[in-house]
Amino acid sequence: MLEKDVILVENAIKEYYFNHFDLVNIPPKLTQREFGYQKINGGMIRHIAIRDSKDLHLLMMKETPSDVYCSNAYYSFPSMPMSEKDWKGADLIFDIDAKDLALSCRNDHSVFKCSSCHGTTLGKQSACPQCGSTKFEIVSVACKNCIGESKKEVKKLLKMLDQDLDIKNEETEVYFSGNEGFHIKAINNNYEMLGSQERSDLVDYLMFNGAMPETFGMKKQYNSKSTLPEMGEAGWKGRVATSLFGSKSKVPKVTRQIISDGYLAFQAKLDEVRQTMGVKVDPKVTMDIHRIFRLEGSMNSKSGLSKIQCKNLDDFDPFLDACLLGEEQVDIVANCPVVIKLKNKKYGPYANERDSVPKYAACVYDMQGIS
């Protein structure tokens, strides 16, 4: 980021933490958590312990970090090196990101940004059309469809957590990640002591990875209808049955078909179920029990939007509700072939053009590197 843009963004962030510190969630067991932060164009500073909310506020005002992170884990000594922290448990966290959902709209709002000539082009490219360089970044800009599809995954996850794992909705908090998806945090004693491997298996359960036909009553031979799952059964058996049969009236016909198609066809069906009914979370995030995770209420420097709690997921519009930087008009030179809609107002497309826009919009362009 250019020097003048850094000043603009840092001032906007400072103003944000001054005016909106109430949005920053002070997590339970605050003093046992590890904090970290990054400054614009700077590296990660971590292993920080925070005493209270004032301490945190002071850090934000003093350092104007572009990103602030807090561990999902709690430690006896959060500021010590990792091996000496003494891990005492961690909240269960999930990351749902539109980029993992293989959505058809992705190409329409992906901006190819060349690392050599800094030119931008719409859609994914294998090399820069202007200078031919193969070194590039892909910047995905605001898309309503991506958010809508991510919300569906969140709902799937919450339902499964409740029904299968007994993690009630009151024990979960849903946050807009500040970028293209949602972070879900579950605080439940039965799961906080699980290690990385255990969390990995838990994620596989939610994603429906590694399911065997035998689990659902399909053997390699001598199959009978009595072993197949029934609609209305709890857990994955019920979901698989719903996917296989569709409705009760179709059960006899579909059952005959399943038995005659055999084991391999059934395995393929389970794979379809995985794709349609498995929750698409990022397994690496849930498996990581030492992660410092974006702090709730903090700014996301990848997007210029805030990570904020979604009390009402259906009505939540990140391009309105999470767009919280200042309103005053500033001049920018933007280079983005896609229209961006923020606070119900459209900006762009720009081809290296100067414009006067509100500060929140200017920061979105600056932070995404398309200015």
Add this chain to the structure above:
Amino acid sequence: MRPISSEIIPKHNQIFKSCKIKIDVLQPGIMDLAKYPFLAEAGEYLRDKGFNLEQLGHPDWEPLVEKAYGRIVVASSGQVYGSDMERLENPDMEILSFIVAVILLKAAGIHTLTRRFSLAEARRAERYLQQDLWSNKDKKNLELPLKIIQELFAVQVAVENEEFVIKVGDYLQRAVHFHEKEWKLVNRRVTRGLVYLTAHETVRLIRTELGQYINAKIQSITLPSIPDTFKARVQDLVQLATKFSDAVVVSSDYPPCVKHAIEVLEKGENLPHSGRFLLATYLLARGQTTDQIAPLFKNAPDYNERVTRYQLEHISGASGKGTKYQCPSCDKLRSENLCFAIPDCDGIINPIQFGKKRKN
């Protein structure tokens, strides 16, 4: 789990003084103790009957020492010692032979042997636990095995319509150590935070812990001296242990996951961070240097030589806090969609093991 006392067999003449772990409330009978001789009550029972170590050193007890030795030999070959337990004809001998076996192992001081014995004893106990769980119509029989599981391993097992249910968290903490697919949570019946299991699966789940529990108990014993009549068998155990030092042959072929990572990079495609981590940790573990590994990443779309070198040095432990990162397990790679298993991968749990086969 409760702390393990070091008092199972503390003093020469107090060999059967009890350890502090006792199954509260329930008083296991002599038959139960023959099945589960690692329980504190077994030592207490023998002490109450007046047995001591000097007595067992008398030549009259030679058959007992032979039985105890046999119990270890069977375990060392990976088998489970089959007591005449179906009828439980001589429960005292069952309990005593366990205790004497422990003394022989302790005197021989070979950890591999002790571990094998502990695991085999855990598997033996597992059979009885399973039987006791299965015969759950008799409430009295069911209470003891459930209590053992709960008291020793802090796992609460409830019974629901002839099935055994435990909390998902308790299940995961144990099942992740099994590598068979049927133990994955997704292949279990799960509802309302509970996992449903058969009697066999319930006890299988705690086998490793039971083995570790028995092992830890043996490790914690201090043994001042043993009767002369035991010494020949202790020597035999030392001799027996020499067979464990067998060599392995190593092939130079890369596992499919590593091959895949190299291919992706060669094509100039993007390899996710976890794939790069796998490649780096694998090659470092195979003895390659960061200088040899760094060029592999040259084709990556976001290649930056300085960053690559920094990261490789960090992973190798040469910089940063000095932590040397290990190659991720097959399980982890499967979760990250980086596993491309082939038949040669059978039986391995980490890519590092690929191509290593025992000679015999």
